[in-house]
């Protein structure tokens with residue numbers, strides 16, 4: 001494992017991680033039902049998540065997009081494994097920022113996320129058409145092409161490098177390509193608060209895209225336990 005000194009709070013995480021969450025994490029982060037998973041799904045950004053591989057293997061229809069897919073699969077796999085080591089070191093240096101309920105301990109985290117990287121790499125090798133190179137705030141998809149768009153750990157997470165204008169343009173674009181959009185988490189890395197969220201929601205509502213925010217049954221980053229939805233059915 002790398003030294004943890006470079007992950008002291010003043011240095012934060014460094015380059016955006018290419019992370020590798022599993023379908024099980026996505027189910028919990030986005031409160032996904034079997035009905036949700038039966039629709040046409042977009043994972044944006046897909047990173048090295050196992051989500052698309054696992055959904056399609058189970059007979060569903062999922063596509064992932066991410067600018068990192070400009071690179072060959074072996075390179076993305078190596079970047080994702082490096083991200084995993086960097087994330088691990090960050091957790092070690094900033095233990096108060098995490099809640100160890102979903103993952104029992106750091107070893108469990110490493111094992112699960114490494115498994116997703118390998119699933120992703122095999123699936124992208126076998127089905128490259130399901131992994132589209134694309135970068136927010138402009139996506140190469142038709143209006144309403146997807147029933148459900150999932151966006152995890154880019155918007156709001158990296159608020160230190162993306163401004164409100166980027167967030168608004170990206171959220172409008174996700175809502176253009178999907179009938180429903182879910183975003184998780186709603187807090188920046190290293191913080192349990194998001195001072196931008198209310199303003200972003202107000203501007204979306206003014207643009208005809210009202211949002212709802214609800215708590216979900218997943219928390220790893222402390223304070224990151226809510227999801228924002230645009231469109232779709234109102235929560236029960």
Ligand SMILES: C[S@@+](CC[C@H](N)C(=O)[O-])C[C@H]1O[C@@H](n2cnc3c(N)ncnc32)[C@H](O)[C@@H]1O
Nearest residue numbers: 017018019020021045047049068135136152153
């Ligand atoms: C922390 S990962 C999240 C991946 C996946 N959603 C997950 O939860 O495991 C963030 C991803 O955002 C991607 N990314 C960075 N800038 C982006 C942009 N402008 N549009 C779409 N994706 C972007 C990165 O390449 C990286 O794979």
